[in-house]
Amino acid sequence: MTALAAPNFDRLAGVYRWMEWLSFGGWLWQCRCAFLPEMRTSRRALVLGDGDGRFTARLLRESPLVRVDAMDLSPPMLDGLMGRAGEDRARVRPLVADVRDGLPDGAGYDLVVTHFLLDCLTTGEVEALAAQVKTKLTVKALWVVSEFAIPQGWFGRVVARPVVSLLYWAFGWMTGLRVRKLPDWTGALERAGFVLEGRRSRLHGLLVSERWRAGSGEPAA
């Protein structure tokens, strides 16, 4: 299967946080930090689709021993991260790469973070990513996911679905993102052998934060 063309978030790096505040206020930030207490004990984290580094800079402050590999397609986004990390930048390894092309060499991550990245991928791409991520983790590693979602019921039909469609249209226009619908990341993570441990939703289910555990079992057939 041919991969969709990669989006380009470079132009948004400087304005992304303001766009976010104007559209969703502090809700996305609350999602990113929903499981921060559980992440504080991490020693080796992999942040995929890091973006402008606001979350990773916070993780570095809260977790003085963590070392972070931060992967993103966009050099200006990762420049933002290194600026925000300040003195903690020595504990960050910025990696400009497409997560669909493979993950960093080595293993032993006890934390994986994907905040609003999986919605840039198809279900098949999330499946391939989850299978790869699994090979890089310690036995009880965490994967923290923040995402948009379309809940069951009238709110999902009347509000969430049109909002998500509008976001896809806007990001398609601004970045060239070709994906047009939310992937089934839940199924993809389950099939790779991850177990959902905790879930919080906001804005009636339009936003979700999830905490997945690597588990010791084999991927589901």
Ligand SMILES: C[S@@+](CC[C@H](N)C(=O)[O-])C[C@H]1O[C@@H](n2cnc3c(N)ncnc32)[C@H](O)[C@@H]1O
């Ligand atoms: C919607 S932004 C979210 C950024 C950040 N995680 C946050 O919570 O604000 C998506 C980010 O993922 C990056 N991205 C999208 N597709 C990617 C891919 N295939 N590989 C690596 N990074 C990707 C973009 O460059 C962008 O920085």
